[in-house]
Amino acid sequence: MGYTLKMRIWRGDQGGGDLGDYDVEVSEGEVVLDAIHRVQATQAGDLAVRWNCKAGKCGSCSAEVNGRPRLMCMTRLSDFDPAETVTVTPMRSFPVIRDLVTDVSFNYEKARELPSFAPPPRDADGKRRMAQVDVERGQEFRKCIECFLCQDTCHVIRDHEDNKPAFAGPRFFLRYAELDMHPLDTHDRRALAQGAAGLGMCNITKCCTEVCPEGIRITDNAIIPMKERVVDRKYDPLVWLGSKIGLRNRDNDGRSEA
Amino acid sequence: MGDRHPMTGNEMSGAEAGGMERHRYDVVVVGAGGAGLRAAIAAHEAGARTAIVCKSLLGKAHTVMAEGGIAAAMGNRWPEDNWEVHFRDTMRGGKMLNNWRMAQLHAQEAPERVLELEDWGALFDRTDDGLISQRDFGGHRYARLAHVGDRTGLEMIRTLQQRAVALGIDVFMECTVTELLKVDGAIAGAFAYWRETGRFVVFEAPSVVLATGGIGKSFKVTSNSWEYTGDGHALALRAGAALINMEFVQFHPTGMVWPPSVKGLLVTESVRGDGGILTNSEGKRFMFDYIPEYFRDETADTVEEADRWYEDKKNNRRPPELLPRDEVARAINSEIKAGRGTPHGGIYLDIASRRSPDFIRKRLPSMYHQFKELADVDITQEPMEIGPTCHYVMGGIEVDADTELSAVPGLYAVGECSGGMHGSNRLGGNSLSDLLVFGRRAGEAAASYCVSLGEGRPAVRAEDVKAAERDALAPFEVATGPGGGTENPYTIQQDLQQSMNDLVGIIRTRPELERSLEELRRLRERARRMTVEGHRQYNPGWHLALDLRNMLLVSECIARAALEREESRGGHTRDDFPGPSPEWGAKNLVLRLAADGSAVDLAHQPLPVMPDELKKFFE
Amino acid sequence: MASTDAPSTTPGSTGVDGPTRARIGARTLREDRWWLAPLATFIVFSGFVVFATYRAFAGDYFYAEPYLSPFFSPCLTADCVAGSSDFGQPLSWWSLSPALVVLIFPLGFRMTCYYYRKAYYRGFWLSPPACAVAEPHGAYSGETRFPLILQNLHRWFWYAAVVIALILTWDTVLAFGPAPGEPDGIHMGLGTLLMVANVVLIWLYTLGCHSCRHITGGRLRHFSKHPVRYRIWTLVSRLNNRHGTYAWYSLFSVAIVDFYVYLLATGAFDDPRFF
């Protein structure tokens, strides 16, 4: 059931590069990463590619397949017509290192800028109590495997390098949302999300959600709720009025600015 | 240069002597999985200047693949659970070959380590009272595994990663350690290369913690990632430390068998914990035929009792599907051998006919996803096809139970690359807790060792660095040497994986093991003639050639120990010696590198003696 | 097709052609019909805008007893034909079309709606036209500056939209009322059905709003302490899942009802009666 797949793979580095043609034997049930590995083992031993788990769990093998940000290990060849040429390029929002490997340090820098979880003391018996419904929203965001495909596809930085310093990107909006919704966290992260993280740059065009291999509903469940939380703080007439006459959201009591 | 490294933001110092990048730390942790991160956090908190060096990006380590949970006797579901029961389960699961002290510390400290994760932001599934939920797993008497759906490992690594980042620990990502540097028998540092640029780095540090994981990549069918090339095992051997229990390799009973490209990929044990059963091609639930004497008292022997157990755990015994992994893997293996396998050479794991689609999707989301995406199988409708896959090595670097110190001063080992804790077979869920408990202990011990040295730190010797550099560049040289240039590292790796799978696999015999040693000798020979194409910048061929040295060395250790141990126990099954023998049950096999580095020496060593107050649990 | 020369980077470019990025040259390598969705959005929205603008400015044929066009409800000015002003004519000094007074609210609501924003940023602004397709703009500041920072006012419009939806519901109740020449009692014609369908879609759209989802429960950090709000939030979330769909359907239904009323009012068509 095998056949010969035609592939174009981008080879090169920051100095330049191009799409090289490769013909590779593939068989039933294989994924793009298998084909890449075969090219590596038989035709181009030095073809640079990142991968670890080959199971869609580590988020290392991010690349663009026929122009779409995908995990190579989760892109099945059966999705393509055997006659079709499959083009694989590195992610295009990050500086390229070599071949399919890009420098994703942007994301690690953004991770460092984020104030971490700040819990109150434990309960008297040394444990913590949280209800399942209260942690579920955060759990969705923590499914993130840090493949950075959402960051790659986000036009705010993909098309505008100059926005990088001011924009944390969808992956980290997930973190802000996770912490802001955490039943125990003692920080108020809205001002930071809006300011330092650049939440306002996002124009909710949902490409991050479209590419997320974990199916996290980044825009609907994290970004927009965060935008709404910012509105609570800054732009809502009723919340403002409420706070003037002593009505406030007690659910947020005891939080301090992060 | 004063540059910052683009991946990590760490200071680079390329301008120093010889153009070599050098860093000084108190503690260098090799590996950024659960164990490495936990060790680094502990070392940092103890005041040591700490660096993490890892082969992949931060957060990609194999720990993310752990699905089931973290075993810890917190008693959230079963108040009667406590460390003593956990200790007993662990020892029995390991067929009493465990280092008792490690098993004890592990059982005692695991609960606090789990709670600590929660302090750092982990979001575990909850019980109705809001406590951390715990689930059932093979070999554990009570529901004991703290979990987050079926992605517990991801939660753990993310939590530890975020903690390490918050503490500002330096991380050297995509940087591979190829040699440990010693002075007067003690650790002085480590030599490494950046995968990205191929440039070399020297770490000067009196303490090195190895947390490099396992050896699974030497086998063809494995659930392990490419990183699992036994680096820590080999580094320690070369540095003069010993390995124990290397014959014990755990084959996880349930790995995917189809499609071929994902063969070996793990199917979590939680499928069985949540009600999944194993059937053969005749539709028979065959595990009832394979209940060993040892576990007969606590295992259900009728389908009715087994099914009742899920609802009423007090009055029924556990289904045989939840026996320890070695038992189940062997049973599956014999069913397949007897011709009762599935079309793709596996066995059916069926949860579709036993639980509602909603339940399955909620409890096992990543399994659902994995089968849907990779095999086009809807596990809420059809059974899965599964078979044994190489999953974990119980053996590893021999360490002191309390401090994880190896035979070499300054060299510590934790996690899968250390040995002793799990004896001959590891229980599911005990691995994640192992990482946390001993990671912390090693980090603290490494930091205090460093303090104890005061000013008297060993200084790395220039000639050692030169030698390490030469060795690392050797694969480029071979190609030009006599008879060189004819072998491709990828082919050698494939052949190695094939022979290990065929000859040192789940069922072993003397002739096959002898042949494997012969094969390994030939592979080492071939490895001397490897070609590596291209240059040093991000060159996977070169990286593999370097890893291959480690894989060959560690594979030899496994085969040698497997040949020596003439009994069957836990993760070591000899067809020619089918039962356990009391005499072998009292000793470990210890492997060291001969002084001239040319051969592996093997010795027998009696087990440490368990004190009477612990012995009483097994009467 | 493989290029042999490395495509050079465009000077000054900061996007996918920037100096550090892999030099691929093409704006996108997508081969599917990614342009279809933004194009469809562009055409349909433009069509709607033209139609609505014409109807609003024309300011006639918006009432055919008992049906009032949703574009003109509530009808508050002196130009409102007899019977169409259920809430009086407080703005009788207004001399332009009565639609222009009220349309600002639904218009503002939809303009600032998170779903519509996505649709028109993609379809009209091409920012971006589709995922992983480079956008044509040199600079981008998102919703951080005037005027787009006003998108944050969406919630104010939602408050107004709830009022409008209530009024439209009342209009729909009246659509069961007697038509000219009918005795008192329940009336039902094709127009009634259209009005009911329209108001249902409007509610589904309005209640599935992200702001509504936030206000009803999303802003809480402890669902467990507010079981009722949690329940409501769950329901709203379910509607919110299909918010885009309801946005389109309700857009069509509003236009259809208006057009239907127009047909009746001009006499081009006669309302089929069921009873």
Ligand code: SF4
């Ligand atoms: S929705 Fe926002 S964060 Fe996500 S891709 Fe679009 S602009 Fe970026």
Ligand code: SF4
């Ligand atoms: S949110 Fe999704 S797309 Fe983004 S990094 Fe995480 S898993 Fe990847």
Ligand code: FES
């Ligand atoms: S290799 Fe881990 S996600 Fe693809």
Ligand code: FES
């Ligand atoms: S109406 Fe669409 S989000 Fe509010």
